[in-house]
Amino acid sequence: MSRILVVDDDRNIIRLVRSYLEQEGYTVLTADNGTLALQMIRTERPDVVVLDLMLPGKDGLQITNFVRQDDNLRTIPIIMLTARVADTEKIIGLEIGADDYVTKPFNPRELVARVRAQLRRIALFKESGAESQIIEIGTLRLDKGAHQLFIDGELVDVTPTEFELLYLLMDSPGYAFTRDELIEKGLGYAYAGMGRTLDSHIKNIRKKIEPDPKKPTRITTVYGIGYRFEKENG
Numbered sequence: 001m002s003r004i005l006v007v008d009d010d011r012n013i014i015r016l017v018r019s020y021l022e023q024e025g026y027t028v029l030t031a032d033n034g035t036l037a038l039q040m041i042r043t044e045r046p047d048v049v050v051l052d053l054m055l056p057g058k059d060g061l062q063i064t065n066f067v068r069q070d071d072n073l074r075t076i077p078i079i080m081l082t083a084r085v086a087d088t089e090k091i092i093g094l095e096i097g098a099d100d101y102v103t104k105p106f107n108p109r110e111l112v113a114r115v116r117a118q119l120r121r122i123a124l125f126k127e128s129g130a131e132s133q134i135i136e137i138g139t140l141r142l143d144k145g146a147h148q149l150f151i152d153g154e155l156v157d158v159t160p161t162e163f164e165l166l167y168l169l170m171d172s173p174g175y176a177f178t179r180d181e182l183i184e185k186g187l188g189y190a191y192a193g194m195g196r197t198l199d200s201h202i203k204n205i206r207k208k209i210e211p212d213p214k215k216p217t218r219i220t221t222v223y224g225i226g227y228r229f230e231k232e233n234g
Helices: 011-023 034-044 060-069 087-096 108-127 160-170 179-187 194-209
Strands: 003-007 027-031 048-052 078-082 100-103 134-137 140-143 148-151 154-156 176-178 219-222 226-229
Touching (some): 003 034, 011 027, 011 108, 027 034, 034 048, 034 060, 060 087, 087 194, 100 108, 134 160, 140 160, 160 179, 160 194, 160 226, 179 226, 194 219
Parallel strands (some): 003 027, 048 078
Antiparallel strands (some): 134 140, 176 226
C-alpha cells in the first residue's frame, strides 16, 4: 500500500486531502511544519510527498532542496502546494526539484490524480527491468537502474521528473516527440497549463546537459511539434 506524506500548516487542508487519498486506499502520513516533515521523510520514506510551500520552521523550498541532495531520498516524488500564483514561484519550485505543483485553491480530485500519476511512474519504472537499461549518447550516460546521469564520467543531479523526460528523449534519439507525448509518457498526467510545466522541466534539463543552454544542441526544439534529442552529440 502506497504511503503519501501530506505537509501543510492548515489542518483543514490536511483533513481534506487525507480524506480523498484514504478513499483511494493510500496510507496517509501528515505533518504541519517543516521540521516534522523532514524528520518523517527521513524515517518513513514515503512514496510521494505533497508539500506546502509556506510552512513554519523550514519552508517547502528548503525541504525540497534537502531531499534532492540526499542520495537516499532524492528519488521521492514531490508535489508542491502553493498559494502563490506567480509563474516565477512555480518555476523556482521545479528548478530545485519539485516534480509537480498545485495552486491553491485546488480540486482534491485533481491532486489525487497527480499523486496517482507519480505512483504510476514509479510502478512502470520497477516493471521495466530498468536495472539493465543504460543509454549512452556522446558524453552522456544514463543509467535507469541506478537512476543516475553522467556527463564525461561526472555524476549530474537530476530530479525524478527530469530523469524520466531525459530517458524518454534519449531512448529515441532523432525522434520528434510532440508536447502531448512528453506530457503523457514523461509526466504521466495532463491538465490545463501542463505545457508550461513541461517547458520548465526541459529548460532545467538543458541547464544541466547543454554546453550552452541558450543554444541547445542536445535537446532541440521542433517548432510547432515539441522536442527532440539529437542523435550525435559532443
